[in-house]
Amino acid sequence: MSTMSLVGALNAGLRKSMADDDRVILMGEDIGTLGGVFRVTAGLREEFGADRVVDTPLAESGIVGTAIGLALRGYRPVCEIQFDGFVYPAFDQIVSQLAKFRARSGGRVSLPIVIRIPVGGGIGAVEHHSESNESYFAHTAGLRVVSCATPDDAFHMIQQAIQSDDPVIFYEPKRRYWDKGEVLDQSDRNLHEARVLREGSDCTLVAHGPTVATALAAALAAAEDGFSVGVVDLRTISPLDLSTLEEQTMTSGRVVVVHEASTFLGIGAEIAAAISESCFYSLRSPVLRVGAFNMPYPPAKVEDAFLPSVDRVLAAVDHAMNY
Amino acid sequence: MSRQTDSQSTTKTRPVPPTLSVITEGSPLSFVNPDGTLTADGEAHGIDIELTRGLYREMLLARTLDREALSLQRQGELNLWLMCLGQEAAQIGSVAALLPSDMIFPSYREHAVALYRGVTPAELLVQWRGLAHSGWDPRKYNLQMAALVLGTHTLHATGYAVGARMEQTDEVVAAYFGDGATSQGDVNEAFNWASAGSLPVLFICQNNQWAISTPTSVQSGGQIFRRAAAFGMPTWFVDGNDVLAVHAATTAAAAHIRLNGGPALIEAETYRMAGHSSSDDPTRYRSDEELESWARRDPLTRIEKLLRLMETPESFFAELDESAERLGAEVRDACRNLEPTELADLFGNVYAEPHDSLEAERRSYQESARALAGVNR
Known part of the structure; x- marks a missing residue:
């Protein structure tokens, strides 16, 4: 066990995967000599060489497209997309090529590729550097989508994602990159399993990635007011771990989903629909959503008003309690 | 029928002749005139009669497959067919100059390439009968699934070549695409990527003059092969209806790649004699005169004339006709006997x-x- 930042945990997880399996290749813009703009890959080129930690041309479609070619040869590429808003040039390669390849090949060809995307806002960045685009990929059959929130999960989930024989979109919460936490040597948790961080009998908050900490803070504040509010860290978006969500709904009867993406057709909408279908008689209020507004990510000076805050989460909990 | 065996007989290694240095100016390299006589380059290069017969045979069989498949579509047995009529020389000449171990990334019109590599009619037609999205195991034939989103596969080929370079093999990775695809960002990313990484990719552009209804004059502002210079690649500009010239250019390009490591571009100037697909009506956008002018440059006719000028025995043509008839029957049977999909x-x-x-x-x-x-x- 050791204490690491989320960046450090990702770095350690990548190092372990590369040491364990020489088919693992990292590729992306500025990840080699520089170690990535967030330093997630720092030191790895020195350790594993320029062939395995590849500074690519500045071309996201090329990064994913060539990763597909490498995977066809038996490699296990891990692509870094520098910022969430830069993934769209690769959208076709991800959605039409990577995601569909196995189905198109009649199950003959699998592509074990991980696409790492630093995601979300809260870092005062210029436009295109703060987006939450998980719904696009979760809506695409053939992809797996996961989102880590803590150093421990970052360390274990990146290794599990690399071991998966399917393509995995791996979200990293960039405003939590420097948060520190305990990292255990082993994990008995499967990649596609949600985690109950806190049980609650009045309401359950469901969050992933950067909003997990927000949800925990809100749950603590609610406890001070005498409410028992639980928190589920989704960890996996495709597939969703519905059984954990259903169990928590049965206990609390109220669910508030919190994410940075806009609520319109977001993951919260899917969770609300799924829980309504399976837990209708256990619900004491409608499933509520707290997320971004349906507008392009705003300029940095107003992002605090745009992002789901503890106050907005508490207001939703109040609304659910008083329904 | 084993097409793989045929292919091996036509892929013997040949030295790179001096006439096939990089061609970046003037008219495309051509060996055989439409009347079957040799051009000056053809005379200089010389004609390998066995190779010529083998390539002619493959082209005729590909044309047979294409004709039968279109006919099956017209009978309602196939949902769609994308004809390769007129492009047999560009496809057979190039694939025959590669080694069977060279991985190929095709687009959707490379039926002649697929047939040459040994893909069976059933494996070819299952996609177009609407039963699957692809029909063969790519590893079995070193031939990947056909790309339908144009140009995307040039990046896959490039990534595949990254592995080849790392493993220090002498493989050539070939990507087939058309004039339309060269407008795509992915193709230009692949050119740049392959060149920057000195990767063994052979980009084979069949410029068939039309991207559905869009002619090359609307598609791009300059000749495609001229882009190679800016990307730092050698290029070969070749008459794509001349199977011997295509074969020689591909042999030279592949040899260059195996020797020097970096990528190369071939532009084979050819013509899509049929519509874009069985659903297309090309009379809406191009003239009979244009079609007739290209019909006079047919890739099979000129080689048949050459073979006759070279006193090929009639038995060769008779046997070939029988093979074509057998293939036609095989295509029809294979199509109708495809298992349903659930x-x-x-x-x-x-x-x-x-x-x-x-x-x-x-x-x-x-x-x-x-x-x-x-x-x-």
């Missing part, structure tokens, strides 16, 4: 490892299918 079988193809929500949908589908079967009984 939706339930497709759930398992999406993910390599279990995916809970898709598994739930599979169970739900199977239950509702059973329930419906009960109702209908």
Whole structure:
């Protein structure tokens, strides 16, 4: 066990995967000599060489497209997309090529590729550097989508994602990159399993990635007011771990989903629909959503008003309690 | 019928002749005139009669397959067919100059390439009968699935070549695409990537003059092969209706790649004699005169004339006709005997490892299918 930042945990997880399996290749813009703009890959080129930690041309479609070619040869590429808003040039390669390849090949060809995307806002960045685009990929059959929130999960989930024989979109919460936490040597948790961080009998908050900490803070504040509010860290978006969500709904009867993406057709909408279908008689209020507004990510000076805050989460909990 | 055996007989290694240095100016390299006589370059290069017969045979069989498939589409046996009529020389000349171990990334019109590599008619037609999205195991033939989103596969070829370079093999990775695809960002990214990484990719552009209804004059502002210079690649500009010139250019380009490592570009100037697909009506956008002028440059006719000028025995043509007839019958039988596909079988193809929500949908589908079967009984 050791204490690491989320960046450090990702770095350690990548190092372990590369040491364990020489088919693992990292590729992306500025990840080699520089170690990535967030330093997630720092030191790895020195350790594993320029062939395995590849500074690519500045071309996201090329990064994913060539990763597909490498995977066809038996490699296990891990692509870094520098910022969430830069993934769209690769959208076709991800959605039409990577995601569909196995189905198109009649199950003959699998592509074990991980696409790492630093995601979300809260870092005062210029436009295109703060987006939450998980719904696009979760809506695409053939992809797996996961989102880590803590150093421990970052360390274990990146290794599990690399071991998966399917393509995995791996979200990293960039405003939590420097948060520190305990990292255990082993994990008995499967990649596609949600985690109950806190049980609650009045309401359950469901969050992933950067909003997990927000949800925990809100749950603590609610406890001070005498409410028992639980928190589920989704960890996996495709597939969703519905059984954990259903169990928590049965206990609390109220669910508030919190994410940075806009609520319109977001993951919260899917969770609300799924829980309504399976837990209708256990619900004491409608499933509520707290997320971004349906507008392009705003300029940095107003992002605090745009992002789901503890106050907005508490207001939703109040609304659910008083329904 | 083993096409792979045929291919081996036509892929013997030849030295790179001096006339095939990089061609970046003037008219395309051509060996055989439309009347079957040799051009000056053809005279200088010399003609290998066995090679010529082998290539002619492959072109004729590809044309047979194409004709039968279109006819099956017209009879309602295929949902769609994308004809390769007129492009047999560009495809056969190039694929025959590669080694069987060279991986190929094709687009959707490379039926002649597929047939040459040994893909069976059943494996070829299953996609166009609407039963699958692809029909063959790419590893069996070193031939990947056909790319339908144009140009995307040039990046896959480039990535595949990254592996070849790392493993220090002498493989050439070939990507086939058309004039239309060269407008795509992915193709230009692949050119740049392959060149920056000095990767063994052979980019084979069949410029068939038309991207559905868009002519090359609207497609791009300059000749395609001229782009190679800016990307730092050698290029060969060749008459794509001249199978011997295409074969020689591809041999030279592949040899260059194996020797020097970096990528190369071939532009084979050819013509899509049929519509874009069985659904297309090319009379809406191009003239009979244009079609007739290209019909006079037909890739098979000129080689047949050459072979006759070279006193090929009539028995060669008679035997070939019999082979073509057998292939035609095989194509028709294969098409009609394709097994049906069940939706339930497709759930398992999406993910390599279990995916809970898709598994739930599979169970739900199977239950509702059973329930419906009960109702209908």
